[in-house]
Amino acid sequence: MKLKIALFGLVLSIVSCNQATKETASEEPVATTTTEETTKTFKYWNWMSVGHKKSDSAYTAHFNKLKSKGIDAVLLNTGADPGLxxxxxPLATAAGLExxxxxxTTNRPGDSIAQQHPDWYMVSRSGKSCFKKEERPYVGYYQWLSPSHPEARKHILSLVEGLAKVEGVASVHLDYIRYPDVYLxxxxxxxxxLKQEEELPDYDFDYSDASVNKFMAxxxxxxxxxxxxxxxxxWKNFRLNEIRSLVNEAYDIVHKHxxxxxxxxxxxPEMADHMVRQRWDKWNIDMVLPMIYYNFYNEELDWIGYATKQGVEDLQGKSTELHTGLYTPKLSNEDLKDAIQYAKDNGASGVAFFDDYHMTDEQFEIIKASKE
Structure with a gap:
């Protein structure tokens, strides 16, 4: 996730919102008690970007290291390249990793096919297009495709299917499955x-022809x-539903394979709705990995427990698993240990770390020890 560092350096998705409401006494994370059952089923994930330059032997060594340090699953960013x-x-699988x-997904930086079609891109309320570098919100890699444009949607889903066809893959993992940040x-x-105390025209999307015409119909x-x-x-619900229907179509495709x-x-979910038109508790999806990067929101460490619990409760009655995403560059060794425990104690099915390339040996040892 180097792009994800950018993305998370910005983050944008990664994220944004007015300051979250402090927990009341009734919302405080539950006390730390880990059951034997939780220890057995709790999964450890790692986001990592990969490329063509590194050798198979180098990747094998890295995958073996991750497995030895307690990681169970890797999320591989190949740039949607099914060949890579x-x-x-097979190399990761041989090391024992899922x-x-x-x-x-909707943010497609450097997509050579999409860039041939300027009308595929989202447009802000102020009339700025994500196709044009000088008009993109926040950062240059924010190149958002409109889920309302039928050809843009078809292109996105073709990438989903290409990855779903690869033998041995457990899931297709959608990132940037949303609109640009209304609020950072x-x-x-x-x-x-910036001050964002209301929805500003430069950060409010999608006013493209495809989206507006579909809404007006x-x-x-x-x-x-x-x-x-x-x-x-x-208008708000229309955009929530455009993302929801795209996810649901992707769900049908990957399950077909x-x-x-x-x-x-x-x-x-409520925060995602407010920030980026993303209501993920209403999606057809098997697993969500909410990026609970508490420091981006000027929150304290126990907010990881609060946000985890809120997401778990919002998913009640659904089979969707929630795995808490943690941003390790900002976590001290002691905080990393506590962050994992907050996720466990508040109903998460696992934790996902961003990212291994910036994790210290001490952090890996804490992760490994937390499984024992």
Missing amino acids: LKRLT VHAWMF PIGLLPKYD LHHKDPRKMENPAIDIE DKKLSAAVFPY
Whole structure:
């Protein structure tokens, strides 16, 4: 996830929101008690970006190291390249790791096929297109395709299917399965010298022709002409449903190939809804990995427990597993130990680490020890 560092350096998705509500006494994370059953079933994931330059032997050594340090599953970012995924999956599997095909979904930086079609891209309320480098929000790699454009959607789903066809892959893992950040995480705002106390036109998407025309066919009103589109519930819900239907189509595709669908998502559904038009508790999906990077939101460590518990409760009645995502560069050794425990104690099925290339030997030892 080097792109994910950018992404998370920005993050954007990775993230954003007005300062989250502090926990009340009734919302405090439950006390730390790990059962034998939890220890047996709790899964440890790792996000990692891969490329063609490194040798098979180098990857084999790295996969063996991850396994020896307690990692159970790797999320491989191949740039949606099924050929590279096909090459590396047997190596990771031989090391005893479960393999998940990680891909950028609606945000498609450097996509040579998409870049031939300017009309595929999202447009802001201020009329700026993600196709044009100088008009992209926040960072240059924010190149968002509109899920409302039928050809853009078809292209995204073809990438999903290409990865799902690779033998040995456990799931296709959707990242950036959302709209651009309406609100950045409060901890990132100073980096961009921004105040976001309302939905600003430069960060409110998608006002592309494809999206507006599809919405108008349903609701007979033009969001471009609304005085305050932020308070129009149909317009907001339309965009939530565009992402939801894209996920549900991806779910059907991967299950056709006997694979599962997973996704990296924002910390909990209400927050994701507010920040990036992403209501993941309503999706057809097997596993979600909410990126509970508490420091991006100026929260304290126990917020990991709060957000984990909130997501688990929002998924009640569904078979979807929740695995808490942790941002290790900002975690001290003691905090990493406590973060894992907060996830366990509040109902997570596992923890996912971003990312191994920046993790210290001491952090790996803490991860390994937490499984014993």
